Amino acid sequence: MSSRRNVLIKRYFEDHSIVEANLKSFNNFIEKYLQKAVDSVGDIIPTIIPQDMQDFKIRFGKISVGKPAIIEADGSRVEITPAEARLRKITYSAPIDIEVSVYINGIQRESYTTQIGKIPIMLKSKKCNYYGLNKEELIKRNEDPDDPGGYFIINGNERVLITVEDLASNKFFVQENSVGPSKFTGKLFSESGIYRIPHVIEQMKDGIIYLSFTRFKRIPIINVIKALGLTNDREITELISGNKQYDDIYINLYSASELKNDEDAQESLAKKIYMTQPREIKLEKVKENLDKFLLPHIGIDERVRIAKAKNLCKIVKMYLMVSREGLKLNDKDHYSNKRLKLSGDLLLELFRTNMIVLVNDILYNFQRLVKRGKLQSTKIIIREKLLTSRVKSAMATGAWTGGRKGVSQNADRTNFMSFQSNLQRVISLLSASQENFQARAIHSTHWGRLCPIETPEGTPIGLRKNTAMLCEISQETVEDNKIIKSFEKYGLKD
Numbered sequence: 001m002s003s004r005r006n007v008l009i010k011r012y013f014e015d016h017s018i019v020e021a022n023l024k025s026f027n028n029f030i031e032k033y034l035q036k037a038v039d040s041v042g043d044i045i046p047t048i049i050p051q052d053m054q055d056f057k058i059r060f061g062k063i064s065v066g067k068p069a070i071i072e073a074d075g076s077r078v079e080i081t082p083a084e085a086r087l088r089k090i091t092y093s094a095p096i097d098i099e100v101s102v103y104i105n106g107i108q109r110e111s112y113t114t115q116i117g118k119i120p121i122m123l124k125s126k127k128c129n130y131y132g133l134n135k136e137e138l139i140k141r142n143e144d145p146d147d148p149g150g151y152f153i154i155n156g157n158e159r160v161l162i163t164v165e166d167l168a169s170n171k172f173f174v175q176e177n178s179v180g181p182s183k184f185t186g187k188l189f190s191e192s193g194i195y196r197i198p199h200v201i202e203q204m205k206d207g208i209i210y211l212s213f214t215r216f217k218r219i220p221i222i223n224v225i226k227a228l229g230l231t232n233d234r235e236i237t238e239l240i241s242g243n244k245q246y247d248d249i250y251i252n253l254y255s256a257s258e259l260k261n262d263e264d265a266q267e268s269l270a271k272k273i274y275m276t277q278p279r280e281i282k283l284e285k286v287k288e289n290l291d292k293f294l295l296p297h298i299g300i301d302e303r304v305r306i307a308k309a310k311n312l313c314k315i316v317k318m319y320l321m322v323s324r325e326g327l328k329l330n331d332k333d334h335y336s337n338k339r340l341k342l343s344g345d346l347l348l349e350l351f352r353t354n355m356i357v358l359v360n361d362i363l364y365n366f367q368r369l370v371k372r373g374k375l376q377s378t379k380i381i382i383r384e385k386l387l388t389s390r391v392k393s394a395m396a397t398g399a400w401t402g403g404r405k406g407v408s409q410n411a412d413r414t415n416f417m418s419f420q421s422n423l424q425r426v427i428s429l430l431s432a433s434q435e436n437f438q439a440r441a442i443h444s445t446h447w448g449r450l451c452p453i454e455t456p457e458g459t460p461i462g463l464r465k466n467t468a469m470l471c472e473i474s475q476e477t478v479e480d481n482k483i484i485k486s487f488e489k490y491g492l493k494d
Helices: 002-015 020-039 082-088 135-140 221-227 233-241 247-255 262-272 279-293 302-323 343-372 384-397 416-423 480-488
Strands: 056-065 069-071 077-079 093-104 107-120 152-154 157-161 163-167 172-176 184-192 195-203 209-213 216-220 338-341 408-410 425-428 464-466
Touching: 020 056, 020 343, 082 152, 093 384, 107 152, 107 343, 107 384, 152 384, 157 343, 157 384, 172 302, 184 302, 195 279, 195 302, 209 221, 209 302, 216 221, 216 262, 221 247, 221 262, 221 279, 221 302, 233 247, 233 302, 262 279, 279 302, 338 343, 343 384, 384 408, 416 425
Parallel strands: 163 425
Antiparallel strands: 056 093, 069 077, 093 107, 152 157, 157 408, 163 338, 172 184, 184 195, 195 209, 209 216, 425 464
């Protein structure tokens, strides 16, 4: 029996790499998500434009990533290998080219392809110069034929992007508090594109349920629901309580009884965050904040305001079912409620953040040249070194977006087993200095997914883990519209 098992395991690793999940993640990032990140930028519209123009905008088009190469001292472009990058202490990276179109008064006046920077390339990925080579060809190129890849070379150093374990986005969790003004707290991390915004639901001793997100701190949730356009008290009650009757609903509705329409509710929200502009500007700003930052995974335009209001009612209903009816709390440590962010996901976060920085830099350079009257072409306002230096700095230091540290680490080359362990490491975002007993403990859903033995002693115990050797990580979730279409076949009605 054991010999059969050994044959099966050997056969498995002949077809699958130990870092296959990270390689697939990086390939997906380059082939699919890089373009989506560029598309999410939209039109770049400066506030200051030349006097002879009525309308001016810059639009990014198709993005493409080349093969790793360097520019030599004589100006020639030469493809570089990982072995050469290690010896010469340089970064194994490839150029990023993007199509740029300039529209003046609605007419396309300029179109060109330019380089916006360089991005480090994962070894053995599809963009690597060693991709698809057999063992003999790798040996000829001075490379270890058994090297699995899955890491980067930054300034000659081998760097590994550590997989990050985080709570699933767009899921509502309720937890019981031992201290604090609210006995139960509901949390939801709403994620869409560049946004990942925490939403917190609390109920104070006065019975009022409050919502906190971005600038809005402890705003009565009924005020937010009414500001979104759902102003009928009876409809709100039915959506929250259904057949059951919660006294809490009437207390909350009574506290917001003076709000007769959505504009009154929007003005009450403006007062809560101390807006002092004229009424029209205040209302516009509040609506803009609600569209962009409230539950962005549902949508970020005014058409989905009622859908957001109804979802808030569902969230309040779930909160009350836990706090009033004793519904079982969500198990945050169940692995169905966790998501692993692989190399591609982490690079996508980094790229999106730095694309915003690049766009702001383009706007600054454009407006500075307009004021000086020296604008001849938009080619000179795109600085390619900005994106390159910021991405390389993050990968060289491990300091990531959102204030996270240790995401990128030097590869542990003590021996081959320690290197493989390093490539399979998983870190939690929880602080190692706090107790978090439940998060550190082994959960039954770790079976076959995480190694129950390999974790360090001391403060990071249970927070720094390793994936199991035969663990496979799925790359994509099924899109909502596909699920809805499949249900519609069985009679689901909108």
